[in-house]
Amino acid sequence: MGSSDSPGAFVLTWNAHQTSLEWAIAMQELETISLPHSLVEFSSIIDVRSPIEFTDDHLPGAVNLPVLSDEQRVEVGTLHKHDPFSARILGARYISVNCAEHLRTLEQTWSRDHQPLLYCWRGGLRSHSFTHILRSVGWRARLLEGGYKSYRKYVLSNFREQLAGSKATFYALTGLTGTGKTRLLSLLKQAGAQVLDLEGLANHRGSLLGSQGPQPSQKLFEGKLHEALSQLDHNQPIYIEAESNRIGQRSIPAALWQKLHSAVVTEVRLPLTARAQLLLEDYPRFLSEPVELCSLLDKLRPLRGHEQVDHWHTLIAEKDWISFLQSILGNHYDLCYRPAGGPKSNYQKPSRILDIEDHSEASFQKATETLLNL
Numbered sequence: 001m002g003s004s005d006s007p008g009a010f011v012l013t014w015n016a017h018q019t020s021l022e023w024a025i026a027m028q029e030l031e032t033i034s035l036p037h038s039l040v041e042f043s044s045i046i047d048v049r050s051p052i053e054f055t056d057d058h059l060p061g062a063v064n065l066p067v068l069s070d071e072q073r074v075e076v077g078t079l080h081k082h083d084p085f086s087a088r089i090l091g092a093r094y095i096s097v098n099c100a101e102h103l104r105t106l107e108q109t110w111s112r113d114h115q116p117l118l119y120c121w122r123g124g125l126r127s128h129s130f131t132h133i134l135r136s137v138g139w140r141a142r143l144l145e146g147g148y149k150s151y152r153k154y155v156l157s158n159f160r161e162q163l164a165g166s167k168a169t170f171y172a173l174t175g176l177t178g179t180g181k182t183r184l185l186s187l188l189k190q191a192g193a194q195v196l197d198l199e200g201l202a203n204h205r206g207s208l209l210g211s212q213g214p215q216p217s218q219k220l221f222e223g224k225l226h227e228a229l230s231q232l233d234h235n236q237p238i239y240i241e242a243e244s245n246r247i248g249q250r251s252i253p254a255a256l257w258q259k260l261h262s263a264v265v266t267e268v269r270l271p272l273t274a275r276a277q278l279l280l281e282d283y284p285r286f287l288s289e290p291v292e293l294c295s296l297l298d299k300l301r302p303l304r305g306h307e308q309v310d311h312w313h314t315l316i317a318e319k320d321w322i323s324f325l326q327s328i329l330g331n332h333y334d335l336c337y338r339p340a341g342g343p344k345s346n347y348q349k350p351s352r353i354l355d356i357e358d359h360s361e362a363s364f365q366k367a368t369e370t371l372l373n374l
Helices: 020-028 051-056 070-082 084-109 125-137 147-165 181-190 198-202 218-230 254-260 272-282 290-304 306-317 321-336 361-372
Strands: 044-047 116-119 142-144 170-174 238-241 264-269 352-355
Touching (some): 051 070, 116 125, 147 218, 147 254, 198 218, 272 321, 290 306, 306 321
Parallel strands (some): 170 238
């Protein structure tokens, strides 16, 4: 083994006289970090797992540089069940080729003093292999001890600890659909208040028409939620929207759901016409995609009946958007509303009512100031 000129980096050499034990020892001679640990010192965080693993969940800010593709990972894993040695040979071949391709890009994008943190599923062969290559080049690459599994374990345990020790008062905004709760949260954040945007993290507005595109997996949602909570001051108020325990297909973790039971609740009210005008501004994509909108509404036929849904289709075809929105609010969304403090609600009864005159910017700015001064 010879050391390189870069601090903390080295080049591994191998000859036929070295034993597998010596090689195993050499493989362990890498710098590792374990959580909790500040990740700010690293130039980048590299997830070397396959793309499907990365999509399911990953460390905040991580970049995917897979050393095995999804197909290669399955192939190697299947072979390993019958012939571990041949599987390691095959895996090493694939890893070598993929790492070589990554190096083509890294040579152009990383400076010589780049310091990445790497991880794979549990800190094994995939991340060790790429880390050795990067260190032999001269980059100070380090490993996350225990890999992704250690990160996931840390998220779950620390999430509960954060909430158990939090002294923050949660302020929850409740109210009928279209009363501008999301808009208020945005204005509160702009004013410097602490906001936990559950719908934003889940990438869903929490209703039939609330899809914003693909949602993160449950694990990734929890990771994003943990990261967001970690950045907040738990000695100061935190504003949220009073969501149900599911946002689209994602569930609010039990520890947070229990915490929200004691939130201070404000009910937001806005006239029906203003609610329709606000939704028209917040959901502009449906104006250009009426076919998709009608398809979504068809799912409500068993609940609201064919006559009602056909009427909505007619209003959409006529582009009578305000009438359509007023109708779907009054004849669907308002009927589904569960008031805070009711028998099926996790939240306390509202302690105050916030009446907003209309959907204008001035009215919402005034409402924001009222919330900050409560």
